[in-house]
Amino acid sequence: MKKLISLSSIVLLLALVLTACGGGGSSSSGQNVTLRYSIWDTNQAPAMQQIAAEFKKTHPNINVQVQVTPFTEYWTKLETAATGGSAPDIFWMNGPNLIKYASNNVLLPLDDKISADKVDLSNYPPSLVALYTYNGKHYALAKDFDTVALWYNKKLFDAAGLKYPDASWNWNTLRDAARKLTNPSKGVWGIAAQQANQEGYYNTIPQNGGYVISNDKKSSGYDKPATIGGLQFWINLIQDKSSPTLAQMTDTPPISLFESGKVAMLYAGSWNAIEFAHNEYTKDKVDVAVLPQGKQRATVIHGLGNVIFANTPHPQEGWEFVQFLGSKQAADIQAKTGTVIPAYNGSQVDWVKAYPNFHVQVYIDELAYAVPFPISKNTAAWEDVESKVLNQVWAGQMSADKGAKQLAQQMNQILAQEQQSS
Amino acid sequence: MSTTEVKLAAKRGAKVERPRKSHRAVGGDLFWAYLMIAPLMIGLLIFYIWPTFQTFFFSFTKWGYFGTYHLTGLSNYQLLLHDPDLGGALINTLIFTVLSVPASIALSMLVAVLLNQPIRGVGVYRTLYFLPAITMPAAIAMVWRWLYNGDYGLINYVLSLIGIHGPRWVSDPHISLYSLILVGIWGGIGYNMILFLAGLQGIPRTYYEAVSLDGAGPILTFFRITLPMLSPTIFFATVISMIGAFQVFDLVYLMFPAPSLVIDSTQTVVYLFYKNAFLVENKGYAAAIAVLLFMIILGITAIQFQLQKRWVHYV
Numbered sequence: 001m002k003k004l005i006s007l008s009s010i011v012l013l014l015a016l017v018l019t020a021c022g023g024g025g026s027s028s029s030g031q032n033v034t035l036r037y038s039i040w041d042t043n044q045a046p047a048m049q050q051i052a053a054e055f056k057k058t059h060p061n062i063n064v065q066v067q068v069t070p071f072t073e074y075w076t077k078l079e080t081a082a083t084g085g086s087a088p089d090i091f092w093m094n095g096p097n098l099i100k101y102a103s104n105n106v107l108l109p110l111d112d113k114i115s116a117d118k119v120d121l122s123n124y125p126p127s128l129v130a131l132y133t134y135n136g137k138h139y140a141l142a143k144d145f146d147t148v149a150l151w152y153n154k155k156l157f158d159a160a161g162l163k164y165p166d167a168s169w170n171w172n173t174l175r176d177a178a179r180k181l182t183n184p185s186k187g188v189w190g191i192a193a194q195q196a197n198q199e200g201y202y203n204t205i206p207q208n209g210g211y212v213i214s215n216d217k218k219s220s221g222y223d224k225p226a227t228i229g230g231l232q233f234w235i236n237l238i239q240d241k242s243s244p245t246l247a248q249m250t251d252t253p254p255i256s257l258f259e260s261g262k263v264a265m266l267y268a269g270s271w272n273a274i275e276f277a278h279n280e281y282t283k284d285k286v287d288v289a290v291l292p293q294g295k296q297r298a299t300v301i302h303g304l305g306n307v308i309f310a311n312t313p314h315p316q317e318g319w320e321f322v323q324f325l326g327s328k329q330a331a332d333i334q335a336k337t338g339t340v341i342p343a344y345n346g347s348q349v350d351w352v353k354a355y356p357n358f359h360v361q362v363y364i365d366e367l368a369y370a371v372p373f374p375i376s377k378n379t380a381a382w383e384d385v386e387s388k389v390l391n392q393v394w395a396g397q398m399s400a401d402k403g404a405k406q407l408a409q410q411m412n413q414i415l416a417q418e419q420q421s422s
Numbered sequence: 423m424s425t426t427e428v429k430l431a432a433k434r435g436a437k438v439e440r441p442r443k444s445h446r447a448v449g450g451d452l453f454w455a456y457l458m459i460a461p462l463m464i465g466l467l468i469f470y471i472w473p474t475f476q477t478f479f480f481s482f483t484k485w486g487y488f489g490t491y492h493l494t495g496l497s498n499y500q501l502l503l504h505d506p507d508l509g510g511a512l513i514n515t516l517i518f519t520v521l522s523v524p525a526s527i528a529l530s531m532l533v534a535v536l537l538n539q540p541i542r543g544v545g546v547y548r549t550l551y552f553l554p555a556i557t558m559p560a561a562i563a564m565v566w567r568w569l570y571n572g573d574y575g576l577i578n579y580v581l582s583l584i585g586i587h588g589p590r591w592v593s594d595p596h597i598s599l600y601s602l603i604l605v606g607i608w609g610g611i612g613y614n615m616i617l618f619l620a621g622l623q624g625i626p627r628t629y630y631e632a633v634s635l636d637g638a639g640p641i642l643t644f645f646r647i648t649l650p651m652l653s654p655t656i657f658f659a660t661v662i663s664m665i666g667a668f669q670v671f672d673l674v675y676l677m678f679p680a681p682s683l684v685i686d687s688t689q690t691v692v693y694l695f696y697k698n699a700f701l702v703e704n705k706g707y708a709a710a711i712a713v714l715l716f717m718i719i720l721g722i723t724a725i726q727f728q729l730q731k732r733w734v735h736y737v
Contacts, residue, residue, distance in 0.1 A: 072679070076700045076701065079487070079488065079700075079703075080700070082488055083488045083489040084489075100487060104486075104487045104488045106488060187573070246593075246683060247572065247590050247593035247594060247683065248572060248573060248590075248593070250592070250593040250682050250683065250684070251570075251571045251572045251573060251575075251590060251592065251593050252571060252573060252574065380701075380702075380703075381702070384701070384702060391682070391683050392683075395683050
């Protein structure tokens with residue numbers, strides 16, 4: 001049995017190697033070319049395919065193959081493929097990984113092509129253009145942006161006789177409401193205090209006046225009392241028993257709990273709107289409001305970019321597709337299908353219109369006080385420590401104060417190494 | 423060279439070399455034999471043997487991003503001594519092996535003996551027990567995660583019917599390793615059962631006829647005839663299962679998605695290898711872990727081959 005498996009896998013691998021060698025041949029424009037476009041979100045695959053089909057209408061010789069790899073494996077697979085020289089021609093990039101990929105020459109700098117084809121970068125929010133600029137060079141055209149807002153289950157609010165969340169809510173309103181919504185006999189919790197950075201403490205930390213990483217990327221903000229307060233916000237909710245415990249949320253992901261009516265409130269990104277709109281349970285029972293305010297208003301903003309693999313055999317065709325992905329036409333497809341908030345200025349209105357049942361306009365309103373996603377050269381190294389230490393805090397094995405200070409110490413060490421290596 | 427020597431050599435050559443030449447020549451028997459096994463051998467060389475040597479080499483290197491590396495001598499092995507995670511991973515792997523292998527062997531032997539009886543629908547039962555062996559680990563892990571779910575899982579639901587408040591099987595650090603072992607045992611039964619069935623059917627009927635004439639009951643027959651005659655199969659199954667248990671990774675990776683609280687109490691040596699190779703980008707150190715595991719498995723297998731002389735009976 002095992003021999004059979006290894007034998008057949010060898011044959012398969014040989015076949016793959018041979019076809020891969022055969023595929024990398026010459027490519028003058030005009031010849032038929034297939035581009036591989038790698039993404040990580042299944043919810044967005046239909047819109048990406050639609051964009052690829054639209055692109056083919058004007059570029060009949062270029063086929064685009066959309067390949068979905070789940071986020072948890074995406075970076076592992078991409079890095080291995082890039083090392084072996086077989087990365088997809090075009091792929092999604094995010095902020096935390098940009099510097100790592102750009103500084104190791106995995107990405108094609110786009111400046112020559114941008115100026116040759118007169119692409120106007122002022123069509124995109126400046127913060128996103130800056131996110132994908134490294135050492136003065138542009139490596140991506142901005143695809144979309146996302147902010148975080150408060151989703152709530154109207155049915156559970158009605159049952160508890162509570163008013164729906166609105167712009168008047170602050171941290172205390174939320175904590176009180178969460179307590180009132182919790183009903184242990186029915187297995188319902190007020191909120192899911194998930195151990196997540198983007199949908200969690202990266203919002204509450206700036207709301208409390210704290211920060212994760214200093215602007216010069218040299219020191220951690222986790223030992224600052226304001227930052228610790230941003231973590232304590234979540235711990236309070238767990239200690240109130242208004243939220244499932246970390247163990248419960250490990251067994252069943254918070255979003256599943258929300259989508260089955262077990263949790264009344266959830267902090268979720270704008271990219272989740274499409275899922276809630278299609279989910280049988282949530283599509284007519286939930287709505288969304290701005291994040292409750294702490295000492296001040298804040299939300300974390302992030303956005304994806306489309307990049308070209310530096311060693312692609314088809315850089316010109318790749319650029320034509322990336323240019324199309326960054327166009328108003330592609331933005332409109334993303335907006336009208338409600339997929340994500342497009343980065344292209346002015347097309348956000350259509351995204352809001354795609355959700356007549358949800359007040360998703362709040363995601364756009366939050367732009368006024370959005371803070372950038374914290375990154376450094378090797379973001380993954382301290383994100384690993386961050387989630388490891390905060391897991392213990394969330395599980396109640398360590399106080400937020402002690403955990404955060406320990407985290408700050410380890411993060412500062414990593415940042416110091418990072419400074420040396422650059 | 424004297425003429426006699428030449429003659430002798432020619433004589434020898436005539437006797438020995440000529441037939442060998444004809445075997446080796448293009449179109450000869452050996453040529454065809456090598457040609458036939460070439461696809462397998464080339465695959466083995468490229469995908470198994472060459473990477474093994476590479477792993478040894480890489481264990482003396484430090485890697486940057488995207489395939490750049492430089493030699494660092496023994497520093498990865500020094501790191502092995504100071505890695506706070508390694509001790510735990512070794513102990514977890516050892517507990518997994520020590521608990522899952524004997525249980526899996528004993529249970530699969532029991533199942534094999536039962537399914538070696540002439541009962542109705544035996545083929546169906548054999549298929550059912552073998553199914554886990556041909557099911558994708560990802561599917562197995564997903565189903566077990568659902569069964570194990572602390573709040574909505576089937577196991578805890580059944581337990582609640584008889585008034586037991588079930589534990590958090592996969593999210594309680596004190597229990598998760600044992601939940602993993604249960605799945606390991608369950609998954610190992612099918613493959614070993616097939617081995618034992620083959621072994622059982624290789625035992626000549628005459629032995630059983632002889633003991634039944636001597637008036638031995640089923641228990642005595644099992645311990646005096648079946649068990650000793652099955653010992654080569656038991657030995658083989660133990661060696662294979664042990665190697666498999668030391669390399670357990672897929673179930674850990676799939677049942678305990680990182681980052682989770684339980685990973686420290688469930689991570690195995692291969693999981694640690696994966697983490698260092700692909701998540702924290704420390705491929706040289708990961709290679710050193712692989713070499714360490716290779717040595718451990720080599721040592722334990724060698725010991726098993728020594729010990730087998732005392733208890734394995736070859737007919």
